Amino acid sequence: MNYSNTTISSRSDATLVATLDDTTFQIIRYGSIFIFLFGTIGNAFNILVLSQSPFRSSPCAQLFLFASVEPFQKDSPQKCYDATVACRYVTDLLFTFLPILPLIPMLVFGLLTIQNVRQSRNRTIPTDVSRVPTVGVTVNFNPTNRLKRKDHKLATMLLVQIIILCILSIPLGMDKVYSSVMADMQLSELQVAIGSLLYNIAQLLHFLANAVPFYIYTLVGGNSFRKLFFRLMITGSSCYAYVSLPSIDGETNELLKKIFNSFIGGLSSAVDDDDDVDCSLSILLLFDMLLL
Template identity: 30%
Template sequence: MSTSTDANITAYWNNASSSMNRYFSIFLFLFGTIGNILNILVLFQRELRTNSCSFLFLISSIANLIAILSGLTTRMLSGWTLDLTNTIDWLCKLRAFILFVSRNIALLSIMFAALDRWLSSSINVHRRHMSTLKNAQRAVILLLILSAIIYSPIFYCYKANLINAPLKCYGETNICRISNDLIYACCTILFPILLMSLFGIMTINNIRHVQSRINITNSNERLPISKKKKVDRQLSLMLFIQIILLALFTLPQAIQKLYSTITANQILSSAQTAFNNFIFNLVLLLTYVANGVPFYIYTLSGGTVFRNALIQLFRKLNQIHP
């Protein structure tokens, strides 16, 4: 009886995982691809791409799009047809490398955007002068190099056609899985989220400090807000909301990775394994929500700056195709 129940539970969670991968992946793919393409087109406009923070948003959107295309395409197709990355080693390694590197760049770009907002809001002139497009471009180059180095072991560790693993294309040995899980959980999720939060809090303190000084100096006088300051404020709001949602959608996977590392040597029943695989797939798909949601954040919270740029984009497209 217990064996039959265990088999039924296992089948239930396996079917749930399969259905979730098949249908939810399609929604996330469309949701994220459309959003990131629009993001890239809007942020690439001259008025925005010359701003250091907007430039980092642009890089993050490009990385998010690559992550969705490299990660969700095969996952989505695997529910309907054969996924070649599950059977061909070099495709497995290449896909995993591109996925992890792009995700790392996407999150760390937002971390650098948070750093940029802190610098630009500082009362220290030297720090404000560090908030430049050139420094943002240097940060992106550094990100590319570091991300490639950090995830280069994937070419050694990952292998296709695995059986006793959450995915058929996964780390071959326990050491590979543990090291990759820890690197991903710490370097791609926990470390950036903590620094984003820290810089966000410091930016808020800077803004409050500046506003209090303005209020004291001009208690009876209203000064007009310059266009640049208005853009900076709206970019900061966009950034803060994105940090909150990034934490919401990515931290569960970091927790799951750490949990799987701690329990790597435990012997589990087939039902427990199936349930763990379901949680693995669920939190993995949640990270794709984080990859796809920025455009909708910027549209809702970006004020007139982002929405006007979006309207201008649609007008240009309408002129091209009347």
């Protein structure tokens, strides 16, 4: 009876191990492709937008630009990881804290930089009132308020990015601590399969931390980042308005060109408006990019 129960238990464990291994394989296959594609596209857009002239004078934006370039760098393998037990423990300990430690000076110096820039602008830019005599309307123009809003958006981008990076990086550090503690223990096949699944999920989350900054900036980056991004996309998309479609006759092709030009013109006027770009514009631009 005990032998029968042991056999059934071993079979169920083997089935569960096979299921976990297959789940790990599928997560690595599709998760890594998703992160690679969206991360590459997002960081490329970040470099394109943050390198434009409106952001060149902002130290915080330059920090975001450097952070967008860094994921494209190639890391060198850790040759001494398994040299000795001490090397393995030291490497795991460093790998546990290295994803988190840079976030602390990033937060401190980012906030200090924004505060310094805000104070310097308050000293150099006065508040004035300009009148428009042709219309007879008094317009209060306060550039300091606009700059404060921009700095506030940059600070929001920084804080949200740091929080998300912490959430996505901490699981891998915890898994490295667990693997270091359990390294010298005898584990069953089921425990190894569970550990492999958790490790790969934590590693993908760590990679995801390098892929999400663009989408963070687009959602919480304020009007300046979205406007500049949409304007660049419109400028690039408008180049396709004069490309002939060989499978369509000339009259239909010209009609499509006119519709496309009207669509792009409407988007351009909407982006140039002072109000925030609304959700409908974002959806239209998304469909425009997908169709092209």
